[in-house]
Amino acid sequence: MKLNVSATLTYGFGSATQVIAAIEAARSPDQTILSEELRIWPDTALIRDEDGATGERRFRAAFSGQVQITYRALIDNGERTLLPRDARQHDWSELPQDVLPYLLPSRFSPSDEFMRFAQREFRTVPTGGARVLAVLDWLHTHLDYVHGVSHAMTTAEQTFIDRAGVCRDFSHLGIALTRALNIPARAVSAYALDLDPPDFHAVYEIYLDGRWWLVDPTRLAPVEGMVRIASGRDAADIAFLTSEYNCQCLNQVITVTRADADAGQQAA
Structure with a gap:
Protein backbone atom coordinates (compact mmCIF):
# COMPACT_ATOMS: atom_id res chain seq x y z
CA MET A 1 0.00 0.00 0.00
CA LYS A 2 1.30 3.44 -0.91
CA LEU A 3 0.60 6.16 1.65
CA ASN A 4 1.01 9.92 1.74
CA VAL A 5 1.92 11.07 5.24
CA SER A 6 2.40 14.60 6.50
CA ALA A 7 2.96 16.36 9.79
CA THR A 8 2.91 20.10 10.41
CA LEU A 9 3.95 21.06 13.95
CA THR A 10 3.99 24.64 15.18
CA TYR A 11 5.62 25.25 18.55
CA GLY A 12 6.54 28.23 20.68
CA PHE A 13 9.83 28.30 22.55
CA GLY A 14 10.37 30.96 25.22
CA SER A 15 14.15 30.88 24.91
CA ALA A 16 16.81 28.92 23.05
CA THR A 17 15.81 25.30 23.60
CA GLN A 18 17.51 22.12 22.47
CA VAL A 19 15.17 19.53 20.96
CA ILE A 20 15.25 16.01 19.57
CA ALA A 21 12.54 15.21 17.02
CA ALA A 22 11.38 11.87 15.61
CA ILE A 23 8.79 12.49 12.89
CA GLU A 24 10.45 11.02 9.80
CA ALA A 25 9.49 7.57 8.55
CA ALA A 26 11.99 4.86 9.41
CA ARG A 27 13.90 3.08 6.67
CA SER A 28 13.10 -0.61 7.05
CA PRO A 29 12.61 -3.71 4.87
CA ASP A 30 8.82 -3.52 5.21
CA GLN A 31 8.46 0.13 4.21
CA THR A 32 10.18 2.05 1.41
CA ILE A 33 10.43 5.85 1.32
CA LEU A 34 9.67 6.84 -2.28
CA SER A 35 9.97 10.59 -1.69
CA GLU A 36 10.08 12.94 1.28
CA GLU A 37 10.64 16.53 2.33
CA LEU A 38 11.50 18.07 5.71
CA ARG A 39 11.23 21.84 6.18
CA ILE A 40 11.93 23.99 9.24
CA TRP A 41 10.79 27.60 9.49
CA PRO A 42 12.70 29.71 10.25
CA ASP A 43 15.62 27.87 8.68
CA THR A 44 17.69 26.20 11.40
CA ALA A 45 20.83 24.08 11.41
CA LEU A 46 20.08 20.41 12.10
CA ILE A 47 22.13 17.46 13.30
CA ARG A 48 20.81 14.30 11.62
CA ASP A 49 20.98 10.93 13.39
CA GLU A 50 20.14 7.57 11.81
CA ASP A 51 20.17 4.19 13.54
CA GLY A 52 21.77 1.72 11.15
CA ALA A 53 20.11 -1.26 12.84
CA THR A 54 16.50 0.00 13.00
CA GLY A 55 16.49 2.60 10.22
CA GLU A 56 15.02 5.16 12.61
CA ARG A 57 15.88 8.80 12.04
CA ARG A 58 15.93 11.77 14.39
CA PHE A 59 17.20 15.30 14.18
CA ARG A 60 18.56 17.64 16.81
CA ALA A 61 18.34 21.43 16.80
CA ALA A 62 18.16 24.53 18.99
CA PHE A 63 14.89 26.41 18.57
CA SER A 64 13.63 29.75 19.90
CA GLY A 65 10.46 31.77 19.29
CA GLN A 66 7.79 30.31 17.00
CA VAL A 67 8.95 27.36 14.88
CA GLN A 68 7.12 25.32 12.27
CA ILE A 69 8.27 21.81 11.35
CA THR A 70 6.78 20.24 8.22
CA TYR A 71 7.38 16.69 7.03
CA ARG A 72 5.83 15.07 3.97
CA ALA A 73 6.54 11.66 2.48
CA LEU A 74 5.28 9.04 0.06
CA ILE A 75 5.73 5.59 1.57
CA ASP A 76 5.27 2.12 0.11
CA ASN A 77 4.76 -0.38 2.93
CA GLY A 78 4.00 -3.25 0.57
CA GLU A 79 1.62 -5.85 1.97
CA ARG A 80 2.36 -5.89 5.68
CA THR A 81 1.84 -9.38 7.11
CA LEU A 82 -0.41 -9.66 10.15
CA LEU A 83 0.59 -11.72 13.17
CA PRO A 84 -0.40 -15.38 12.70
CA ARG A 85 -1.72 -17.47 15.60
CA ASP A 86 0.96 -20.09 15.07
CA ALA A 87 3.97 -17.70 15.23
CA ARG A 88 6.57 -19.47 17.36
CA GLN A 89 7.83 -18.16 20.69
CA HIS A 90 11.60 -18.35 21.15
CA ASP A 91 13.58 -19.59 24.09
CA SER A 189 5.31 5.44 17.11
CA ALA A 190 3.59 5.49 13.73
CA TYR A 191 1.57 7.35 11.17
CA ALA A 192 -1.75 5.51 10.85
CA LEU A 193 -4.32 5.43 8.08
CA ASP A 194 -7.98 5.96 9.12
CA LEU A 195 -7.08 7.09 12.66
CA ASP A 196 -9.82 9.45 13.88
CA PRO A 197 -8.89 12.09 14.87
CA PRO A 198 -5.59 12.00 12.93
CA ASP A 199 -2.53 12.06 15.20
CA PHE A 200 0.73 10.28 15.87
CA ASP A 234 8.21 2.57 26.02
CA ALA A 235 6.89 6.06 25.21
CA ALA A 236 9.94 7.75 26.72
CA ASP A 237 12.01 6.38 23.80
CA ILE A 238 9.63 7.23 20.96
CA ALA A 239 8.41 10.78 21.70
CA PHE A 240 8.02 12.80 18.49
CA LEU A 241 9.46 15.90 20.23
CA THR A 242 11.70 16.01 23.30
CA SER A 243 12.85 19.40 24.61
CA GLU A 244 15.18 20.48 27.40
CA TYR A 245 12.74 23.20 28.54
CA ASN A 246 8.98 23.53 28.39
CA CYS A 247 7.52 24.56 25.05
CA GLN A 248 4.00 25.29 23.81
CA CYS A 249 2.22 23.40 21.05
CA LEU A 250 0.46 26.07 18.97
CA ASN A 251 -0.85 23.79 16.23
CA GLN A 252 -0.48 20.22 15.04
CA VAL A 253 -1.86 18.69 11.85
CA ILE A 254 -1.26 15.05 10.90
CA THR A 255 -2.62 13.46 7.72
CA VAL A 256 -2.34 9.96 6.26
CA THR A 257 -4.04 9.06 2.99
CA ARG A 258 -3.80 6.30 0.42
CA ALA A 259 -1.77 7.55 -2.53
CA ASP A 260 -4.01 5.80 -5.06
CA ALA A 261 -7.08 7.43 -3.47
CA ASP A 262 -5.44 10.85 -3.76
CA ALA A 263 -4.62 10.19 -7.43
CA GLY A 264 -8.24 9.16 -8.08
CA GLN A 265 -9.56 12.35 -6.52
CA GLN A 266 -7.20 14.48 -8.62
CA ALA A 267 -8.25 12.66 -11.80
CA ALA A 268 -11.91 13.20 -10.98
Whole structure:
Protein backbone atom coordinates (compact mmCIF):
# COMPACT_ATOMS: atom_id res chain seq x y z
CA MET A 1 0.00 0.00 0.00
CA LYS A 2 1.30 3.44 -0.91
CA LEU A 3 0.60 6.16 1.65
CA ASN A 4 1.01 9.92 1.74
CA VAL A 5 1.92 11.07 5.24
CA SER A 6 2.40 14.60 6.50
CA ALA A 7 2.96 16.36 9.79
CA THR A 8 2.91 20.10 10.41
CA LEU A 9 3.95 21.06 13.95
CA THR A 10 3.99 24.64 15.18
CA TYR A 11 5.62 25.25 18.55
CA GLY A 12 6.54 28.23 20.68
CA PHE A 13 9.83 28.30 22.55
CA GLY A 14 10.37 30.96 25.22
CA SER A 15 14.15 30.88 24.91
CA ALA A 16 16.81 28.92 23.05
CA THR A 17 15.81 25.30 23.60
CA GLN A 18 17.51 22.12 22.47
CA VAL A 19 15.17 19.53 20.96
CA ILE A 20 15.25 16.01 19.57
CA ALA A 21 12.54 15.21 17.02
CA ALA A 22 11.38 11.87 15.61
CA ILE A 23 8.79 12.49 12.89
CA GLU A 24 10.45 11.02 9.80
CA ALA A 25 9.49 7.57 8.55
CA ALA A 26 11.99 4.86 9.41
CA ARG A 27 13.90 3.08 6.67
CA SER A 28 13.10 -0.61 7.05
CA PRO A 29 12.61 -3.71 4.87
CA ASP A 30 8.82 -3.52 5.21
CA GLN A 31 8.46 0.13 4.21
CA THR A 32 10.18 2.05 1.41
CA ILE A 33 10.43 5.85 1.32
CA LEU A 34 9.67 6.84 -2.28
CA SER A 35 9.97 10.59 -1.69
CA GLU A 36 10.08 12.94 1.28
CA GLU A 37 10.64 16.53 2.33
CA LEU A 38 11.50 18.07 5.71
CA ARG A 39 11.23 21.84 6.18
CA ILE A 40 11.93 23.99 9.24
CA TRP A 41 10.79 27.60 9.49
CA PRO A 42 12.70 29.71 10.25
CA ASP A 43 15.62 27.87 8.68
CA THR A 44 17.69 26.20 11.40
CA ALA A 45 20.83 24.08 11.41
CA LEU A 46 20.08 20.41 12.10
CA ILE A 47 22.13 17.46 13.30
CA ARG A 48 20.81 14.30 11.62
CA ASP A 49 20.98 10.93 13.39
CA GLU A 50 20.14 7.57 11.81
CA ASP A 51 20.17 4.19 13.54
CA GLY A 52 21.77 1.72 11.15
CA ALA A 53 20.11 -1.26 12.84
CA THR A 54 16.50 0.00 13.00
CA GLY A 55 16.49 2.60 10.22
CA GLU A 56 15.02 5.16 12.61
CA ARG A 57 15.88 8.80 12.04
CA ARG A 58 15.93 11.77 14.39
CA PHE A 59 17.20 15.30 14.18
CA ARG A 60 18.56 17.64 16.81
CA ALA A 61 18.34 21.43 16.80
CA ALA A 62 18.16 24.53 18.99
CA PHE A 63 14.89 26.41 18.57
CA SER A 64 13.63 29.75 19.90
CA GLY A 65 10.46 31.77 19.29
CA GLN A 66 7.79 30.31 17.00
CA VAL A 67 8.95 27.36 14.88
CA GLN A 68 7.12 25.32 12.27
CA ILE A 69 8.27 21.81 11.35
CA THR A 70 6.78 20.24 8.22
CA TYR A 71 7.38 16.69 7.03
CA ARG A 72 5.83 15.07 3.97
CA ALA A 73 6.54 11.66 2.48
CA LEU A 74 5.28 9.04 0.06
CA ILE A 75 5.73 5.59 1.57
CA ASP A 76 5.27 2.12 0.11
CA ASN A 77 4.76 -0.38 2.93
CA GLY A 78 4.00 -3.25 0.57
CA GLU A 79 1.62 -5.85 1.97
CA ARG A 80 2.36 -5.89 5.68
CA THR A 81 1.84 -9.38 7.11
CA LEU A 82 -0.41 -9.66 10.15
CA LEU A 83 0.59 -11.72 13.17
CA PRO A 84 -0.40 -15.38 12.70
CA ARG A 85 -1.72 -17.47 15.60
CA ASP A 86 0.96 -20.09 15.07
CA ALA A 87 3.97 -17.70 15.23
CA ARG A 88 6.57 -19.47 17.36
CA GLN A 89 7.83 -18.16 20.69
CA HIS A 90 11.60 -18.35 21.15
CA ASP A 91 13.58 -19.59 24.09
CA TRP A 92 15.67 -16.75 25.45
CA SER A 93 18.83 -18.55 24.31
CA GLU A 94 17.63 -18.22 20.70
CA LEU A 95 16.99 -14.48 20.75
CA PRO A 96 19.33 -11.97 19.06
CA GLN A 97 21.24 -9.84 21.54
CA ASP A 98 19.54 -6.61 20.46
CA VAL A 99 16.11 -8.09 21.28
CA LEU A 100 16.94 -8.97 24.90
CA PRO A 101 16.27 -5.48 26.41
CA TYR A 102 12.64 -5.79 25.31
CA LEU A 103 12.09 -8.68 27.72
CA LEU A 104 12.80 -6.41 30.69
CA PRO A 105 10.63 -4.04 32.75
CA SER A 106 10.78 -0.38 31.79
CA ARG A 107 9.60 2.90 33.29
CA PHE A 108 6.08 2.89 31.83
CA SER A 109 5.76 -0.88 31.36
CA PRO A 110 6.86 -2.52 34.65
CA SER A 111 6.25 -6.06 33.44
CA ASP A 112 7.63 -7.59 36.65
CA GLU A 113 4.50 -6.30 38.42
CA PHE A 114 2.28 -8.30 36.06
CA MET A 115 3.99 -11.70 36.15
CA ARG A 116 1.46 -13.45 38.38
CA PHE A 117 -1.60 -11.96 36.66
CA ALA A 118 -0.35 -12.67 33.12
CA GLN A 119 0.69 -16.24 33.85
CA ARG A 120 -2.65 -16.98 35.51
CA GLU A 121 -4.83 -15.18 32.94
CA PHE A 122 -3.21 -16.63 29.81
CA ARG A 123 -1.74 -19.95 30.98
CA THR A 124 -4.31 -22.04 29.07
CA VAL A 125 -3.56 -20.26 25.76
CA PRO A 126 -0.88 -21.83 23.55
CA THR A 127 2.43 -19.95 23.56
CA GLY A 128 3.48 -17.66 20.73
CA GLY A 129 1.12 -15.84 18.40
CA ALA A 130 -2.04 -17.24 19.98
CA ARG A 131 -1.03 -15.91 23.37
CA VAL A 132 -0.24 -12.43 22.03
CA LEU A 133 -3.61 -12.35 20.25
CA ALA A 134 -5.25 -13.34 23.54
CA VAL A 135 -3.57 -10.35 25.23
CA LEU A 136 -4.92 -8.07 22.50
CA ASP A 137 -8.41 -9.52 22.99
CA TRP A 138 -8.13 -8.93 26.75
CA LEU A 139 -7.15 -5.29 26.20
CA HIS A 140 -10.05 -4.78 23.79
CA THR A 141 -12.51 -6.31 26.28
CA HIS A 142 -11.28 -4.70 29.49
CA LEU A 143 -10.04 -1.21 28.50
CA ASP A 144 -12.05 1.79 27.32
CA TYR A 145 -10.52 4.35 24.97
CA VAL A 146 -11.08 7.61 26.87
CA HIS A 147 -9.29 10.95 26.62
CA GLY A 148 -8.42 12.78 29.83
CA VAL A 149 -8.18 9.74 32.09
CA SER A 150 -4.39 9.52 31.78
CA HIS A 151 -1.46 11.92 31.44
CA ALA A 152 2.16 11.86 30.30
CA MET A 153 3.32 10.08 33.46
CA THR A 154 0.66 7.34 33.51
CA THR A 155 2.14 3.84 33.77
CA ALA A 156 0.74 0.45 32.83
CA GLU A 157 -0.07 -0.17 36.49
CA GLN A 158 -2.32 2.88 36.62
CA THR A 159 -4.02 1.93 33.35
CA PHE A 160 -4.65 -1.57 34.70
CA ILE A 161 -6.45 0.00 37.67
CA ASP A 162 -8.36 2.68 35.71
CA ARG A 163 -9.20 0.30 32.83
CA ALA A 164 -9.16 3.29 30.46
CA GLY A 165 -6.73 5.47 28.55
CA VAL A 166 -5.47 6.43 25.09
CA CYS A 167 -3.22 4.66 22.60
CA ARG A 168 0.01 4.97 24.60
CA ASP A 169 -1.75 3.57 27.68
CA PHE A 170 -3.13 0.59 25.76
CA SER A 171 0.36 -0.05 24.39
CA HIS A 172 2.12 0.28 27.74
CA LEU A 173 -0.20 -2.25 29.34
CA GLY A 174 0.00 -4.58 26.34
CA ILE A 175 3.80 -4.41 26.41
CA ALA A 176 3.87 -5.14 30.16
CA LEU A 177 1.58 -8.16 29.82
CA THR A 178 3.49 -9.50 26.81
CA ARG A 179 6.88 -9.18 28.50
CA ALA A 180 5.40 -10.84 31.59
CA LEU A 181 4.70 -13.82 29.31
CA ASN A 182 8.42 -13.91 28.34
CA ILE A 183 7.83 -12.48 24.86
CA PRO A 184 9.88 -9.44 23.75
CA ALA A 185 7.76 -6.34 23.11
CA ARG A 186 8.68 -2.77 22.17
CA ALA A 187 6.77 0.50 21.79
CA VAL A 188 6.36 1.99 18.31
CA SER A 189 5.31 5.44 17.11
CA ALA A 190 3.59 5.49 13.73
CA TYR A 191 1.57 7.35 11.17
CA ALA A 192 -1.75 5.51 10.85
CA LEU A 193 -4.32 5.43 8.08
CA ASP A 194 -7.98 5.96 9.12
CA LEU A 195 -7.08 7.09 12.66
CA ASP A 196 -9.82 9.45 13.88
CA PRO A 197 -8.89 12.09 14.87
CA PRO A 198 -5.59 12.00 12.93
CA ASP A 199 -2.53 12.06 15.20
CA PHE A 200 0.73 10.28 15.87
CA HIS A 201 -0.26 6.75 16.94
CA ALA A 202 1.35 4.62 19.68
CA VAL A 203 1.30 0.88 19.00
CA TYR A 204 3.77 -1.92 19.70
CA GLU A 205 5.69 -4.81 18.18
CA ILE A 206 6.36 -8.31 19.46
CA TYR A 207 9.21 -10.63 18.51
CA LEU A 208 8.15 -14.12 17.39
CA ASP A 209 9.32 -16.51 14.68
CA GLY A 210 12.53 -14.58 14.08
CA ARG A 211 11.02 -11.17 13.35
CA TRP A 212 9.08 -8.21 14.75
CA TRP A 213 5.30 -8.09 14.24
CA LEU A 214 3.35 -4.83 14.46
CA VAL A 215 0.08 -4.87 16.46
CA ASP A 216 -2.44 -2.18 17.44
CA PRO A 217 -3.99 -2.79 20.87
CA THR A 218 -6.61 -0.05 20.30
CA ARG A 219 -7.89 -1.54 17.03
CA LEU A 220 -8.45 2.04 15.83
CA ALA A 221 -6.34 1.76 12.68
CA PRO A 222 -5.39 -1.03 10.26
CA VAL A 223 -1.89 -2.39 10.86
CA GLU A 224 -1.36 -2.64 7.09
CA GLY A 225 -1.93 1.14 6.87
CA MET A 226 0.78 2.14 9.33
CA VAL A 227 4.15 3.79 8.75
CA ARG A 228 6.70 3.13 11.47
CA ILE A 229 8.61 6.13 12.85
CA ALA A 230 10.52 4.99 15.96
CA SER A 231 10.67 2.15 18.47
CA GLY A 232 11.91 1.73 22.02
CA ARG A 233 11.27 0.35 25.48
CA ASP A 234 8.21 2.57 26.02
CA ALA A 235 6.89 6.06 25.21
CA ALA A 236 9.94 7.75 26.72
CA ASP A 237 12.01 6.38 23.80
CA ILE A 238 9.63 7.23 20.96
CA ALA A 239 8.41 10.78 21.70
CA PHE A 240 8.02 12.80 18.49
CA LEU A 241 9.46 15.90 20.23
CA THR A 242 11.70 16.01 23.30
CA SER A 243 12.85 19.40 24.61
CA GLU A 244 15.18 20.48 27.40
CA TYR A 245 12.74 23.20 28.54
CA ASN A 246 8.98 23.53 28.39
CA CYS A 247 7.52 24.56 25.05
CA GLN A 248 4.00 25.29 23.81
CA CYS A 249 2.22 23.40 21.05
CA LEU A 250 0.46 26.07 18.97
CA ASN A 251 -0.85 23.79 16.23
CA GLN A 252 -0.48 20.22 15.04
CA VAL A 253 -1.86 18.69 11.85
CA ILE A 254 -1.26 15.05 10.90
CA THR A 255 -2.62 13.46 7.72
CA VAL A 256 -2.34 9.96 6.26
CA THR A 257 -4.04 9.06 2.99
CA ARG A 258 -3.80 6.30 0.42
CA ALA A 259 -1.77 7.55 -2.53
CA ASP A 260 -4.01 5.80 -5.06
CA ALA A 261 -7.08 7.43 -3.47
CA ASP A 262 -5.44 10.85 -3.76
CA ALA A 263 -4.62 10.19 -7.43
CA GLY A 264 -8.24 9.16 -8.08
CA GLN A 265 -9.56 12.35 -6.52
CA GLN A 266 -7.20 14.48 -8.62
CA ALA A 267 -8.25 12.66 -11.80
CA ALA A 268 -11.91 13.20 -10.98
